[in-house]
Amino acid sequence: MEKKIKVLVWNEFRHEKQNEKIKKIYPDGMHAVISKHLNSQGDIKASLACLDEPEHGLTEKVLEQTDVLIWWGHGAHHEVKDEIVARVHRRVLEGMGIVCLHSAHFSKIFKVLMGTSCVLNWRDGGKERIWTIEPSHPIAEGIPEYFELPETEMYGERFDIPTPEKVIFISWYPGGEVFRSGCVWERGHGRIFYFSPGHETFPIYYDKNILKIITNGVRWAAPRIIKKQECKNVPPIEK
Ligand code: ZN
Numbered sequence: 001m002e003k004k005i006k007v008l009v010w011n012e013f014r015h016e017k018q019n020e021k022i023k024k025i026y027p028d029g030m031h032a033v034i035s036k037h038l039n040s041q042g043d044i045k046a047s048l049a050c051l052d053e054p055e056h057g058l059t060e061k062v063l064e065q066t067d068v069l070i071w072w073g074h075g076a077h078h079e080v081k082d083e084i085v086a087r088v089h090r091r092v093l094e095g096m097g098i099v100c101l102h103s104a105h106f107s108k109i110f111k112v113l114m115g116t117s118c119v120l121n122w123r124d125g126g127k128e129r130i131w132t133i134e135p136s137h138p139i140a141e142g143i144p145e146y147f148e149l150p151e152t153e154m155y156g157e158r159f160d161i162p163t164p165e166k167v168i169f170i171s172w173y174p175g176g177e178v179f180r181s182g183c184v185w186e187r188g189h190g191r192i193f194y195f196s197p198g199h200e201t202f203p204i205y206y207d208k209n210i211l212k213i214i215t216n217g218v219r220w221a222a223p224r225i226i227k228k229q230e231c232k233n234v235p236p237i238e239k
Pocket of ligand 1: 102103153200
């Protein structure tokens with residue numbers, strides 16, 4: 001049997017406990033919905049971790065056994081310990097894939113990987129039309145030319161990121177805003193996929209296209225090399 005891709009779906013997992021509306025949509029957390037879908041795929045073995053676990057559920061041993069880490073964080077980025085961020089960073093440089101979702105654009109790990117401020121424009125409400133502009137990219141496999149989310153949070157340009165190696169999706173909003181909503185980079189041996197939809201108050205992680213894109217992202221980001229390299233001298237984390 002083919003070896004399964006080991007995915008760890010990491011979630012801050014606070015909104016779902018603290019807000020009744022969000023708890024109704026995601027009673028076991030957004031990470032549980034994403035993980036359930038991934039585990040239905042046959043080639044992926046997904047498990048869960050969250051902020052309030054010891055070492056945020058990101059021990060050396062767990063990360064060692066992770067092929068792709070999915071990250072969702074929002075209100076508590078500052079609570080993620082710098083030494084854990086450095087540990088995740090080192091694993092990405094060694095070849096672990098990382099998929100950063102929605103407000104993870106402001107997570108410590110994403111900012112370290114990008115080296116820029118990662119600020120963007122945003123506002124509440126409205127629909128989002130997601131255009132597939134690189135249909136031949138593996139992350140766009142099976143995704144239509146465009147699809148819409150009826151309710152979303154607007155994330156708009158300018159998004160302060162280094163020019164992506166590929167922009168796979170661009171989002172449009174009725175306010176006229178646009179956003180590079182699906183972008184990829186490589187750092188060291190690791191592949192990075194940022195995908196912006198996923199505001200916690202809407203059932204976005206039940207949408208079949210969104211789940212398909214995340215699944216494609218996991219398959220794309222899975223490490224292609226097994227050989228390990230020492231990457232101890234990672235840059236310091238900015239406070
Ligand atoms: Zn949001």
